[in-house]
Amino acid sequence: MKSALRPLALFLGLLLSGLAPAQGADTVVGPPSRPLHLPGIENAFQATDRVFSGSQPEGDEAFAALRKLGVRTLISVDGARPEVERAAKFGLRYVHLPHGYDGIPSNTALRLAQAAATVEGPIFVHCHHGKHRGPAAVGVICQATAGWSTNQAIAFMKQAGTSADYPGLYRANLGFRVPDAAELARLPADFPARVEVSGLVDAMVELDHRWDHLKAIQQAGWKVPANQPDLVPAGEAKLLAEAYRELQRTPEARTKGEPFREQLRQAETRAEALHAALKTSPASAPGTFVLRPAEDAFKGAGQSCTACHRQFRN
Ligand code: HEC
Missing domain, CATH: 1.20.120 (Four Helix Bundle (Hemerythrin (Met), subunit A))
Structure with a gap:
């Protein structure tokens, strides 16, 4: 009896320490995630096999480097106009799902989860500096598609440097509930490459x-x-x-x-x-x-x- 309970206790211990192994489709590289050095991109990380995070790509060399990494789709969560044409030159598609520093509206979080699950990957998620909004979106995406726990998402945000001045971004991950397939199926099937912001x-x-x-x-x-x-x-x-x-x-x-x-x-x-x-x-x-x-x-x-x-x- 005692020995039979031990694995359970171990598992619970792992869970409580926030180190529970992921159960999703992707292999979890982190957190801690792997920092990457890419030209024209700051704060770059590999979060999972399918998900990369970083700043807005600057110049052809940055897009070329993403393509070389194997990336197929870029998801911008920033208010700036994505460089859709430049990305296309390197065979990269853009999806634009911007949100503010005050959090990720629940509908946007759903759309992020849906995009991450359905677009051709790997994906590169970015905001302007790759520190606050982007990593928060990566947290949501990896909770939805890679089996990350809330703790893993928070740990990733901290690793990427998301400031405690943005409690809304942390709350977006703390309060995120992983949607089921039926929920995602009800959303529109297409994604904008560029949306007008206020x-x-x-x-x-x-x-x-x-x-x-x-x-x-x-x-x-x-x-x-x-x-x-x-x-x-x-x-x-x-x-x-x-x-x-x-x-x-x-x-x-x-x-x-x-x-x-x-x-x-x-x-x-x-x-x-x-x-x-x-x-x-x-x-x-x-x-x-x-x-x-x-x-x-x-x-x-x-x-x-x-x-x-x-x-x-x-
Ligand atoms: C008078 C108030 C005010 C000042 C001053 C101000 N901001 Fe803002 N800023 C805002 C508000 C409000 C938003 C959120 C807008 C929204 O999401 O609707 C914002 C949003 C932003 C964003 C996010 C844009 C995006 O991509 O969604 C950035 C970046 C930013 N501010 C940078 C700056 C910088 C840098 C300065 C100083 C040089 C500055 N702001 C000064 C009020 C201000």
């Missing part, structure tokens, strides 16, 4: 690119980054301020109400301060060391993003 999401995608430029400029010591010679430091800050000003005029900003517009005004003021710091500092003069005013203004501008996201997005 004006606000579009504006944020733009802001994010602008912010990436400013980060690169900061990292280059407030000079033009060697690998992006076209960037004009003060000009990027000005464009950021203008983007905020534009946003204040959109119907969406109006419907979001006064506290949201106040955040936008503050963000614009801080972007203007960064612009002023970069314009007056001899950033291009040789021998300039750390530019204190620019560093401070940059920090302030970054706080605009996080403060507003905390209040209105996450």
